[in-house]
Amino acid sequence: MEVVTGIERPDLEAECREAFRGNWPEFVFHDAITKKYIDRTHLYFPRLDILLLDQGRVLAGGWGVALSWDGSLTDLPEGYDGALERAVEGHEAGQSVNTLCLMAIAVSSEQKRRGLAAAVITALRERGAEQQLVNVIAPVRPTLKPQYPLATMERFASWRRLDGQHLDPWVRTHLRMGAKILGTAARSQVIRGSVADWEQWTGMAFPDSGEYVVPGALGLVHIDRDADQGVYEEDNLWIQHISLE
Numbered sequence: 001m002e003v004v005t006g007i008e009r010p011d012l013e014a015e016c017r018e019a020f021r022g023n024w025p026e027f028v029f030h031d032a033i034t035k036k037y038i039d040r041t042h043l044y045f046p047r048l049d050i051l052l053l054d055q056g057r058v059l060a061g062g063w064g065v066a067l068s069w070d071g072s073l074t075d076l077p078e079g080y081d082g083a084l085e086r087a088v089e090g091h092e093a094g095q096s097v098n099t100l101c102l103m104a105i106a107v108s109s110e111q112k113r114r115g116l117a118a119a120v121i122t123a124l125r126e127r128g129a130e131q132q133l134v135n136v137i138a139p140v141r142p143t144l145k146p147q148y149p150l151a152t153m154e155r156f157a158s159w160r161r162l163d164g165q166h167l168d169p170w171v172r173t174h175l176r177m178g179a180k181i182l183g184t185a186a187r188s189q190v191i192r193g194s195v196a197d198w199e200q201w202t203g204m205a206f207p208d209s210g211e212y213v214v215p216g217a218l219g220l221v222h223i224d225r226d227a228d229q230g231v232y233e234e235d236n237l238w239i240q241h242i243s244l245e
């Protein structure tokens, strides 16, 4: 397998979009903070945006950002959005960085369950280490959580299988690598749109105001027809990998 940097291979962009985009529900692509920072993120942290190739074919990919974190729970960024903001604003302010924050990892459909996600994490960690990023954290979006939209993230995080392993497969991958759960990343992503936006993103109708279960959402979407607004506040789980220090 070959590890390449996304920016070195713009020719693979269409293949990546095809391989990865269907992995997430449409609404996650409409987070205002992500829209504000995403282009600068890829510009400022190109070495932390990688693809795993096998004979030229994209198997998996992932990206992260570099930011400053003092190692305490209170100094964790406010989830995914907060990490993007801290990384980009910190970079522009010339702040020194010590932490790799893993933002997203995806494996193409036919390559899942082969341990490739761990290979992506390892490759990103190696690149982070080259830049003296001694801490590794991630605002993880547990892949099984959409099946339990009524459970709080705290409750979900405490669930284990009979064999003692975590119930969530994606969380298991991290924990098997020696990582630990730090706690809930509350309001990790906040997505707002008009009712028509939400109907388009989800393919559902929202006939009156109230809470809705939406496919792919980790929690509920709140629809307010009078204000013509839908709001989704997604909690994630902060996970910390073994420090390199």
Ligand SMILES: CC(C)(COP(=O)(O)OP(=O)(O)OC[C@H]1O[C@@H](n2cnc3c(N)ncnc32)[C@H](O)[C@@H]1OP(=O)(O)O)[C@@H](O)C(=O)NCCC(=O)NCCS
Pocket: 023, 024, 103, 104, 105, 106, 107, 108, 111, 112, 113, 114, 115, 116, 117, 118, 140, 141, 143, 169, 170, 172, 173
């Ligand atoms: C989450 C993801 C990156 C894991 O990649 P992977 O290389 O398949 O991970 P692993 O091989 O380490 O598998 C981890 C566990 O997930 C399970 N798993 C993987 N794909 C699965 C699927 N489609 N359905 C159910 N379980 C799945 C594996 O069986 C394994 O379970 P185990 O602990 O009992 O062995 C991948 O499924 C993916 O791309 N998902 C969509 C994007 C996403 O949600 N990314 C994470 C948030 S950024």
